[in-house]
Amino acid sequence: MAAGHSLAPERIQPRSDRAGPELSAAADIAVAGAGPAGLALAVMLARQGRRVTVYERFDQPRPVGAGFMLQPTGLAVLDRMGLTAEVEALAQPIDHLFGRAHPSGRVVLDVRYADLATPRNALGVHRAALFHVLQKAAVKAGVAFETGWPVRAASHGRLKRADGLLSPAYDLIVDAMGARSPVGHRMLTGVGRRRHELAYGALWATTPWPADSHFDPRALQQVYRKADTMIGVLPVGRRPRDKASLATFFWSLKHADYPRWREAGLDAWKEQVLSFWPETASILDTITDPDQLTMARYGHHTLRSPVEAKLAVIGDAAHSTSPQLGQGVNMGLLDAFVLAEALDAHVDLDRALRAYAAERRWHLRLYQALSLVFTPFYQADGRLLPFVRDHVLGRVSRLPGAARLLAATVSGLLLDPRPNAR
Template sequence: MTAIDVLIAGAGPTGLILACDLARRGIRCRVIDRAAGPQAGGRGFGLKPRTLEIMDDLGVADRIAAIALDHTPIRFHLGHTELFELRVPPAAPTPRRPYPNLLSLPQWRTESVLRDRLTELGGQVEFDCELVDFDQDANGVSATLRRGGAVETMRAAWLVGADGGRSTVRRRLGIAFRGRTEDDARALLADVTVHGLADPAAVHLWMGAEGLLVIRPGSDGRCQVVAALAPQDDDAPELDTLRHLVTARSGRADIELTDPTWISVWRYNLRMAERYRVGRVLLAGDAAHVHSPFGAYGMNTGIGDAYNLGWKLAHTVRGADPELLDTYWAERAPIARKILADSDRRFAAATPPPFIRPLVALALKPLLRRAQIRDRADYPAYRTGPLGVEDTARGRGPAVGDSAPDCPLPDGTTLFAHLRGTHFTALVCDAAAPAAEGLEVIEIPPSTALSAHRTFRPRSGSIILIRPDGHIGLITTDPDAVRTYLGRCGLSVAGDNDSQ
């Protein structure tokens, strides 16, 4: 029976981010997926600024930026009539936020970049490998895998279910997936080549009485087409069905769809698992929460789950108290609840009753503009989480729980360059941080207006402790508070024998 540290079920963006994070920490893990090979189809598209910061830490932000689209214009139509075009100029990078814009990239291409990175880190995805069953005890998880006709039994210290909305792991655990499904809210989705659009580089959106139609350009010359289905419409995932819907929704017979690589039926689900952990088994991504596609939340939220979980799981494998993993639910569940509510509101706004859709169209331009700008500022914070220590020493800068912004450092480098990796980081202002394995200390004396001191505005004598996932965990003037915090996370701190 093969023994490893972590078994990850599911090789989508969530599972791949987690695998990359664990691999660079030297954690032995396997990533399995029951699909025969890499998934086709656009599915998720938008990569938000915070996600791009995560990609930067993992060493792939430049690769993503090189192949993604940004500031794509949106053309809104009612039949042949184009009502308006929305262009939101991209925000300029700043020393605090080097990735200020949402980028558009089909999910399969994001997954390809992450698989390549996993290979560089010494890992791989095992396709055509299905998790059939598992049991757990106090020391680990025994899993049964099936690859083709062969069955394998293996042992892992921990199991993470990143296996989607129909998660085998969640169902096997008996965790309730609370929420609702709206059977009448369906759509056909496909990746195809589209001919006949006047501006193929724009997103084209029709919202007439017959239903919603979206044609979104991909980064590879193809498009994703989303066509809402009326209750009476056939939902056969066939190209001819989609062609008919495009003609009916757009009022045009000259839009041609060819060469489909993927076509599927989407149904509206708004659900969240009642917990993310049972013993040595955890959930992440769509296995833990599903919602509407409005707001570009799906892929980004799963990536955020994995990035929050990765360092905690690695520290637990290496001896930290398993209660550290309880902070994963405490920090990520409020984010998921907020996202479910917001994506549901956006879905309702985009799919009003048929008889008022032409009227809603007139108010859509300012609504879309505000949403695009707001999505750029989507930086989840853990201000009320159990790992956020009261920041009584906080100055006028970011608070405990916020993601640390980038900034120039006195040595000519940037903070993000130092945050890349698997360690904690302490910014000290006229203070001394305790020595600890896995802790990098950076002095930020008062300096120029562009310095770290200007960005974080710390009080004299303060220590700002940044977690491995880039969030501020502690702001204090007490070095013993730093020792306690690091010891809780499993780090060995000099002068503190109780932190082993």
């Protein structure tokens, strides 16, 4: 199904007056948050000739979080930005996702990008690598940065800092501050809704890629025990200026169990991990301090509308969920691309914001719903859902056409939103 089927009257169309000197929509824009979505948007807007300032809460912009997968959707945005080759030089190609159940060893997940109608591998990427490429592009494009600016609110074209200081007035504010953005939270609760906090999160660590042959360097590999235990190893390439290849290692854990995990100590935890997946010994040997593991917390929310007067919200600030489908960064890059295109296509700011919201609506709703449905099969209590996953979904996945559908789902290509699908 083509993305254009859902966009109706606000479909973004090329402007007929691009040769004129007037910038469409907004000339001065503030982007709150220097994550992948915020930086990508800043680059695209600055290249259009706009004055763009990125506000960042840290004293120096820096990447935060685990390694992740750039899917064909996110890569299509980088293609249009001309940055794919730079990211590929630091990343690791991923051609399939593989998971098996413990203790049976039954394969319950086997998704291959070669099954796509137009095959394209994903990339395992360390956040520092993508940040490096995007920040360099932002500086080259003339983006300004205001650091040490923890944003508390945004209204009437101004940002408000935690200490009450106001920013200059802008034509447009873009909230790219992530899932716990105070701006996004205000928009969510303002319509009587709330963020649904998920019981399960994950401990994750960046480790050297294991030198032994137990792990496929082109695959995300996972082991499950029912739905209450999930272990994963994802190759994520390397950091800028480093030569060593890295992995992101993760272990599912309830937030409420984290204090008990700290109290029990690393040795007890490692013994537990090894009982499920002995081959992880070489990875666990590199983890010698509990502070090497970060506890990630997840929640689910979707803004009814990601726009207000002089305000747009992109990425996890507008729509967050568990990482089971691996869409988070990719959705943010798509948001950034569509918003930049909308601003370039429409002279009227309100119309541009409506076009952005309409263009992203159905793809986001589909994947938010899919994530909400599928997450309990991998992170939940009980026996029924993992039984269905292991004994029913596995068989369904072998039906004719199922492999292509699974690959398209994981790649983010249902209701194909890629720029080259326009």
